[in-house]
Each structure stands twice: as C-alpha cells, then as structure tokens.
Amino acid sequence: MSISKYLSDFVRSFKITYTISNLFNYSKLKGNAMLYKKYGLKKSVISPISSKDFKQLPPQPQPWLDEKSLKDVSKAHAEFQSFPQNIQESIINWSEDGYAILPGFFAKEADEVNRVIKEKLKSGELKFRYGNKIMFALNQSELIRRMGNDILMTKILSFLLGKEVKLFQSINFIEGSKQRAHSDIVHMTTYPQGYLIAIWIALEDIKEEQGALFYYPGSHKLPYILNDEFNSGSSYFRLGANSYKAYEDRIEDEIKNKGLQKKVLEAKKGDVLIWHANLLHGGSAITKPGSTRKSMVFHYYADGVICYHEITQRPAVF
Numbered sequence: 001m002s003i004s005k006y007l008s009d010f011v012r013s014f015k016i017t018y019t020i021s022n023l024f025n026y027s028k029l030k031g032n033a034m035l036y037k038k039y040g041l042k043k044s045v046i047s048p049i050s051s052k053d054f055k056q057l058p059p060q061p062q063p064w065l066d067e068k069s070l071k072d073v074s075k076a077h078a079e080f081q082s083f084p085q086n087i088q089e090s091i092i093n094w095s096e097d098g099y100a101i102l103p104g105f106f107a108k109e110a111d112e113v114n115r116v117i118k119e120k121l122k123s124g125e126l127k128f129r130y131g132n133k134i135m136f137a138l139n140q141s142e143l144i145r146r147m148g149n150d151i152l153m154t155k156i157l158s159f160l161l162g163k164e165v166k167l168f169q170s171i172n173f174i175e176g177s178k179q180r181a182h183s184d185i186v187h188m189t190t191y192p193q194g195y196l197i198a199i200w201i202a203l204e205d206i207k208e209e210q211g212a213l214f215y216y217p218g219s220h221k222l223p224y225i226l227n228d229e230f231n232s233g234s235s236y237f238r239l240g241a242n243s244y245k246a247y248e249d250r251i252e253d254e255i256k257n258k259g260l261q262k263k264v265l266e267a268k269k270g271d272v273l274i275w276h277a278n279l280l281h282g283g284s285a286i287t288k289p290g291s292t293r294k295s296m297v298f299h300y301y302a303d304g305v306i307c308y309h310e311i312t313q314r315p316a317v318f
C-alpha cells in the first residue's frame with residue numbers, strides 16, 4: 001500500500017473527518033432536517049448516522065412488494081397493466097426473486113457509453129477509484145445522465161419500490177468487479193428500510209469467464225445485515241479498519257448456512273438486471289485473463305426517506 005493511500009485511509013477512519021466533510025456539504029444536507037423531524041430522529045444533519053440511531057423509532061412499513069406479491073396484485077393494478085407486455089413479463093416475479101431481467105433495454109446506447117468512457121478515461125476527466133470503479137460518470141456525460149433518468153425505467157423502479165426514485169450514482173466497470181457477495185443496503189441504506197433499488201447494464205456481451213455478475217435469487221427476503229450483525233470494529237470515534245471484510249465474511253457464512261443457490265448472468269449487450277436493495281450479488285472471478293466486462297450500475301434511492309451509508313455511518317450527499 002502506498003503511503004498516500006495509507007494516510008488517506010487513516011484520516012478517513014475517524015468519524016470526525018466525515019463530520020467535517022458533512023459541514024462542507026451542509027447546503028446539500030440541510031434538507032434532511034425535515035426528514036429527521038418527520039421520522040422522529042433527533043440528531044444534527046452533519047453527525048454520523050447508522051442503524052443504531054433508528055433502534056428506538058417505531059417500525060415503518062417496508063416497500064409494498066416486500067409485503068405482498070406482485071403476482072397477486074398485478075391483474076387489478078392499473079400501473080402494472082400500463083407497462084408494455086415484455087416489461088410485465090420481466091418484472092412479474094419481483095416479489096419472489098428480488099431481481100428482474102429486461103433483455104436489450106439499453107442495447108441502442110451501449111456502444112456510445114463505451115466510447116464516452118474510453119475518451120474520458122484517456123483525457124483524465126474520469127479516473128478509476130477503489131480499484132476498478134469509475135464513479136459518477138453521469139456528471140460527465142449527458143448520455144449517461146439521460147439513461148439514468150430514462151422515463152420508462154424510472155417508472156418501473158418507482159413502481160417496484162412504491163415511491164418515486166431519484167438517481168444517486170453511476171458506477172462504470174471496464175473489467176469485472178470481482179466483488180464478493182454483498183447486499184447494497186450496507187452501503188446505501190434508508191429509514192424506513194429497503195428503499196434503494198439498482199440496475200446493472202451489460203455494455204457488451206458477457207460470458208462467465210469475463211467475471212460475470214452473479215446473484216442469489218430470493219436472498220432479498222433474508223433479514224437485513226447491518227453493522228450490529230458483524231464485527232465492524234467501529235467505536236465512538238473511529239470506523240473499523242476491516243469492517244468491509246468482516247461484513248463479506250458474515251455474508252459468506254449466511255450463504256453457506258442457508259444453502260443459497262447462485263445464478264450467473266451471462267448477458268447480451270444492453271441487457272438490464274434490476275436488483276432489490278437486499279439481493280445478494282457480486283462479480284465472478286475472471287477466468288479468461290485480460291478480458292473486459294464493460295458494464296454500468298445505477299443506484300437509486302426513494303424520495304422522502306432518510307438516505308445514508310451504514311458502513312461508513314455518513315448521510316448520503318446528492
């Protein structure tokens with residue numbers, strides 16, 4: 001590890017560092033005061049925040065399709081009936097599976113996204129972060145922003161969550177992420193719980209050997225695993241140095257104990273997979289060295305809920 005990376009990790013391990021950063025982002029966070037009041041959370045919008053803060057608050061309803069099955073309500077649901085037939089077929093098992101595949105949804109846009117990403121990496125406007133991730137390319141590309149706010153996609157996601165969604169971030173990959181199984185709620189968390197949804201887009205045809213996306217159908221129904229459920233090593237002042245590894249180990253145990261069955265997504269260019277906030281997923285090993293796995297993820301939070309990052313105990317900044 002380089003000295004600068006070591007120093008940056010060290011500084012970021014102190015919660016006060018995030019509090020100072022929140023202070024700089026005060027104009028973006030001050031709107032949270034209304035949400036904190038709405039849900040009875042008594043704390044400053046610049047303070048660290050985690051699931052511990054919500055323990056004393058009354059339980060809130062989960063997203064509607066966690067409580068009932070879309071299959072049971074679809075026939076009588078006008079909005080569901082207004083979706084094109086192919087979309088209806090793709091999302092009908094959402095409540096049971098926790099994911100939906102929309103073949104070729106962004107097939108027309110994929111090549112142009114690849115061109116834009118390549119050009120912006122070359123010019124230095126975009127850079128890799130956290131290893132192999134290109135974060136927030138949507139801030140640099142009208143096309144990516146447009147895709148993230150695609151009207152039909154936004155309608156589908158809002159329908160599935162039962163609340164309007166707002167685009168939070170994009171992540172682009174050139175190679176497979178090789179990320180171990182996880183659920184997004186440990187990174188992007190909400191109160192009430194479960195109000196995050198994400199889409200993954202294949203930007204080229206992808207075979208397993210390229211480090212394809214994998215996921216565990218039905219795993220979204222497992223209890224949410226938040227900081228209290230693993231040894232995060234965090235204290236009043238600091239975040240635990242190995243909290244993410246401890247989390248991933250905990251998830252690996254959960255998968256073994258519950259005997260969950262993995263599926264690997266061999267995708268065609270433009271295919272979209274929508275995943276539930278709590279669906280376990282990750283990136284397969286790359287068994288064909290040097291292969292690419294061009295893909296893009298959009299994460300969306302629901303409107304009107306408290307949005308934060310459980311593992312780093314920070315409020316989400318839009």
Ligand SMILES: O=C(O)CCC(=O)C(=O)O
Nearest residue numbers: 177179184213282283297
């Ligand atoms: O693309 C992948 O391999 C995983 C991405 C992911 O897990 C995420 O963005 O939450």
